[in-house]
Amino acid sequence: MTGRFGRGSIRLRLVGQLAAVAAVLSVAFFLIVRGVAGQAAEDTQDNILAASATAIADALYTDNNAVSLELPYSAISMLGTISQDRVFYRVVADGTTLTGYDDLPSPDAQTLGPAPNFTTFPYRGESVRVATVLRSVSVGNQPVNVTVTVAQTQLGLAEISSRITATATAIAVGFFLAAMALILLAARSALAPIGRLTRSVSRRGPQDLRPVVTDTPTELVPLVEELNKFISRLGTSLSRSEDLITEAAHRVRTPLAAVRAQAEITHHRLNKPEHRQAIREMIRAIDESSRSAGQLLDHAMVTFRADSHERDALDLTDLLNDTCNRLGPTADLKDIDLIRDLPEHPCEMVGDRILLQSALRNILDNAIKYSPADSRIIVRATDGDAYRLSVSDEGRGFGGAAHTELTTRFSRGSNVSDIVGSGLGLTIADEVALTHGGRLEISENTNGVGACVSLVFPKQ
Amino acid sequence: MRFAGLSKTMMRLMLVLGIMTHTAAFGFEIEDQKLYAATNETSVLRIISTTDIDAFEPIILAYQSENPGISVDYTIASSTELMSAIYVEGAVFDLAISSAMDLQTKLANDGFARSYVSAPTAALPDWAKWRDQVFAFTQEPAVLVISERFFGDDDVPRNRQELIELLRNRPEQLRGRVGTYDVRVSGAAYLFATQDSRNSESYWRLTEVMGSLDARLYCCSSDMIRDVASGELAFAYNVLGSYAESQKHATSGFRIIEMDDFLSVMLRTAVIPTSAENITAAEAMVDFLATLNARPALNNLSGLPPIDEVALRSNNALRPIRLGPELLVFLDRLKRDAFLRSWTDAIQQ
Structure with a gap:
């Protein structure tokens, strides 16, 4: 497990996969909107160019056996109204330029059909969209092919296109964010039963x-x-x-x-x-x-x-009294004076009675065992920031052994080989202390005789 | 006068050899040239313009006081010579100022203008600029100038319909005493005439009636105003309003009538040609011109009315000529031929 969204997180996989789907949809949406709207903008320019070229073609007339033209004002002004793009035109009759820009490329009349022809090419330093309309004018009973070419730069189109892109981006991002919010909600609601189950088990x-x-x-x-x-x-x-x-x-x-x-x-x-x-x-x-x-x-x-471990409300004073009572006879056998220094009031805490009894019994049992006959053992409980239950004897102490050594299973002090013992007593006490969030303290008495073993439990 | 520094053959030879000439030693005709030298000259701004030196000099001096170190080399040419200088001959000028909106638009449309965007140009109304390449800095209506001696206390015509009626009612008094621009000669006149023809059918009737009364044709506003003031003409049609206004303090005997059916408004425009070398100074001049409406004292000195959207909105008859590709329509060779043919037929009967 690596953090809340570990490798095995269902939520992460669910959200990740749905997010990927939402991202793909957003991108697709963006591309479609831009494509459709961009095409529409291009079509609009094409339509206006075609209308302009057609208007010019409609104004062609025959004068003195020659094709002539009076350029309609509206044909060019309609191009000027939609954008500030540059406009070029050329009218070619029978291969010769009638009017307009001589160098504007105009498609060969032979290749043109009845419908307006559209191309895009660079002209005078800019890309231009070009519409060409073919018109046949009768001059002295001879048909003359006239091509009308109208070109416009694509600045306005680029502006529209960038506006469309910005809008499409905003919509796609908005869609993605909304989808993500819904996905997170959906994932949470889908995974809620697991949380409920977990809580019901852990409670x-x-x-x-x-x-x-x-x-x-x-x-x-x-x-x-x-x-x-x-x-x-x-x-x-x-x-x-x-x-x-x-x-x-x-x-x-x-x-x-x-x-x-x-x-x-x-x-x-x-x-x-x-x-x-x-x-x-x-x-x-x-x-x-x-x-x-x-x-x-x-x-x-x-x-x-x-x-x-069980969590019973219990009284530590009570437990100590009980332990002293049980081991009293053993102490009496060695003429050991068991002195109780316990507070008047109960020391309440929540813990496992059997474990605590076992720990206290082992500590006191150890003290009795390692005390010489006719000595004193002081059982004391103090009630400060924490409860401290200590057992001081006048025995031989631990010979300077470290705490960790003494609480290791089956290890005993170096100076007790003559006395029966398993080396488990302090281990048990230590584990019980840890189980209850407390600690076991071992110290040699300051006057050099005996040792003091304490169980310290923080108040809950 | 013909600007003669090098012969055309010599010049072409130099171009072929790829030698860049720095002065305007080309074949286009200029009318006048004046150098405004800065005291500590750092660069020279070369302007080619159709605007009279009298009108533009205050602007140049004010510009120089705001942009010290820039000498201004001011060349005056007609609008067609200006066009030919830049379009055909590739002469080096940093700024082209012209009242011929159509030709300036063609410069921009055909790729001879540089784009420039700044806070002052951005503040211009949309109708006062095109492609960020053509910048308008004046708005000058075409007006009717009438002789006080001829009209006296009589009612003056307020629109084209009344003018036509006047001509029809008093033909004998008016024969040979009406004047207008010869649109074949003046670019500004051609622009006004074509716009008039678009705005109203009455233009052609007016032209025909004036033609039937042997209208006199002029090259310039100054001559028309002179003849109207002296009473030789009863009125002159389509005189540049700004010019007439500027003549009022020097010349008496004429009045300016702004017609109430419509007034074509010409915009004087500036273009930075692609051949410009001192672009910074040219852009500073464009910014200066774009903010003319914030300098009322200067406008009085120059007599050039600045771009003023409020004035435009307060008078419904004002029709600013729109900058855009539609101005190219009347530049079309066939269209121009047809228009001039119709006009000549109408005015010369």
Whole structure:
């Protein structure tokens, strides 16, 4: 997709093709108007020239056995009324010039028919339109062929022609612009159903996998049907994945818990120190597996929900309290003092409860895990420009590892190899923060002991 | 006088050899020539004109004061000699000024005129220019000049019909005492006569009646006015109004009658010939002439009435002769022969 009118834009193709048609029609229109009107103007000049030549021919008479002529005033003045063009004429009787311009070429009488003959040629530095009329005059019972040639320059014609061109251009451009406006409107109205369909699909909530029922034009019905089939398959697939994650959690955690319980019992029964040591190792491995499985499933859940997370109105204070309550017993086991520094009022935001719970649980779990016994963990929420939920411990910190390193999947701080961990905890927290438009901040405490991990969410 | 610098044979020889002569050493006749030298001469504007020096001198001087450095070489010739100078002999002139509208039109029609467009020429009325090549700068009606001694307090004829009646009613008093132009001699007279013949059939009747009373034929307006003023003529028909007007302060005893049926109005025109060399100065003169109507003092001095559309509209009888190819009709050899034949038959009985 390259911008709004990408390569695949239907609108662009529709408008482009129609515009091409409109352009072709405009040009055709222009050529036709100019051609027809230009021809009409030329015909007008021809008609006047023919009328002038005929008027002169009509004024021929025989005088003393010779052809003579009294040039009619109107024959020339009619040419002067339409334009300021130069006028030339020549009357030839039996091959000799009777009157007029001797050098004006006059067609041979033999080649002329009864109708006026028209030609165009250059004369005295300008192109002239020429009409010639043949008339037979009887001189002493002998017919004498007289040719009357009238020529006129084409300045007036050129003026008319340029006016016609200007008018035709204006009309053609106007036609094209009007057509373009209509084309754009037509394209918009033709493509409106696609926009409606798009909006109706994009308006849906993440959990809304009902079939699309928007009114669609015939052409889009197959697409919508396929879309609905796809949604239905997606729904099935999603519910299967969720079932799988839940099922997997159950199936993995329960047996591991059972095995751990059995190992504990066995540990109490055994007397030999080397056997007890082996069992402790086993318990430790079980813990590691259980924890890893839990975090992997959490991470799967975060990834699964991140794209289409729910938007519930929730209270962050509430969530923190809840998380502290759940992990309170674990902290107690290590004699860790869980100090809550939470505001009195609710910190409301819209987000996915399960994801946020998972993030907070992982952060606090990490803090408890890496804190030494008999230490303090401060869980704090502040409500400023943004909500900041932070967990500070007195543990060993991160050994100076970078933020990106810590939030990369399966990577852990360089100083924690002696403690069970998968390296997914901060990754989960980071992804949840990003999903909610917030960020994860990691800092070493300033006094050199412990670290502080914060989730920062902008207020919506 | 014949302008004699080189013999015709010599001149033709020079043309054949392709030597460009710079002066008007050609075979056409000129009547007068005057050089108006500028103090710091940068160029010379050569004008060939049919207009008297007396009338045109104020215009030249005013032009020179607005365009310093341009000397004006003013040559006067008759309209036919002017035509022959430019059309036939290709003489070098920067501007041709003539009262013969037909010949000036023929110059433009046949490709001997340069086109020029400027704000002053664009402001001229459409009827006062043709093809942006022929520019009119005066409008001069043909008038009837009557003798005060002959008419006294009598009613004067106001139109051609009344004039014909006068001639028919008082033949004995008027015999040999009516004058008009000899249209065979004067280009302006021929133009007026042909236009009159187009405007009204009464022209031919008038000519016949005048012919029957032994009308006297003149070459020039000045002679007619002289004879009318002295009472030798009762009236002269088709006298150039502007000229008669200019003579009123010097000569008494005549009155100018503008007929109310129609008045043919001749337009004095300027053409820049294609052979012009000092085109800039010629165009400046055309602009100057086109704006004459904004210089009333100059018009009084020259006696040339400028183009004035308001005056034209206020008098319905005024018929300005239209510039255009139709002026070529009466230049047609056969047409001219036929017209002069008819005219001679009518005036000489």
